[in-house]
Amino acid sequence: MLTIIQAAGWPIWPLILCSIVALALVIERFVSLRTIKIAPPRLLDEVLTVSRNSLPSPDVVGKLAKSSVLGQVLASGVQAVMTEPRIGEPALRTVFESTGRAAVHRLERYLNTLGTIAAAAPLLGLLGTVIGMIEIFGSQSPTGGNPEQLAHGISIALYNTAFGLIIAIPALMFYRYFRGRVDEYAIEFEQAAERLVPHLLRFSLLRTQPNATVKAPE
Template sequence: MFEIIKSGGWMMLPIVLCSIGAMGIIAERFWSLRRKKIIPPELVAQVWRLSREKKLDDATLRQLRNSSPLGCILAAGLANSHHGRKFMKECIEETGRRVVHDLERFLNTLGTIAAVSPLLGLLGTVFGMIDIFASLLQHGAGNPAVLAGGISVALITTASGLTVAIPSLVFHRYFERLVDEYVVTMEEEALKLVDMLHEDRTS
């Protein structure tokens, strides 16, 4: 493997760095975007129970806010529930935008790696072909094996760039879809809590 990387020339360095960055981001996002961490099960029911028991004090809201992204959204709504349903929903939406921004952390970088890696590979191949033709001008094409070997070396960067770009693109799309699903679910859960609180107050 090291020999292949070495034979690809200096353009392999940024491609290798892109692969390391992509693997790090993918591993981090898999860990950070676990469903039970983003949307803890039964959280809305627990909050509803605490609200009915009048136990939602500042300390409890602070703990809820720091517990999970969904908890942060619910805490924002609960902290402003006394201002009415409309203002409560506005606070939830504003906090939700900040939460989404956090959930999408590093995804832009991963998408950039997916777009740039094949271009780096192509650039490396172009440089390699330039070297091959420069060598042909100086020494001629007396040995086809040398020419074929030079072309194969030049194409290594293209293959490497695509090897990095394809999984990066796949995981970028996967994480974007996952975040979208989480956003819809959190919105539904937050609105459910809003409805429960205000129905209870009007009953």
């Protein structure tokens, strides 16, 4: 490997840096975007069960917000009803939407960097190719060529092109994969909020209409 790096010349070092950063981002995103940390499968059902007859206590809501990203979104709606008993449906939906957008933004962290590496790596490889071609042309002279300089120029051109593609292809694949995961989570947040909105509005209606009765959700 050291021999290949030496043969590829100095243009290979930016590509090596990109490969290290891309690998670190892929590992970090795999760890951070796990389902158990973002949207546990049974979390919404547990929230509906706990709040079937009354709103949960602030301690329970705080634990819900710390449990996962979906928990933060659901807890924001519960806290909104607890803070403003007469809250209406539009205002409650606005709370869910703003919290959901912020959550999705956090899930997209580092994805732009990974996408930039996927786009820039081939260009860096092309830069190495151009530098290698300059070396090749520089090895030629009217009195004869320099075989050593010619071979070095070919090595720079080929190795940098190959390294650029080797880095760009996996980076692009992982970028698309993580982008799809974030989109799936965003849909889950939206669907969970849609189910929780009418459930929470029962308590708002109950407080604004003292004679109303609370019906258990089907």
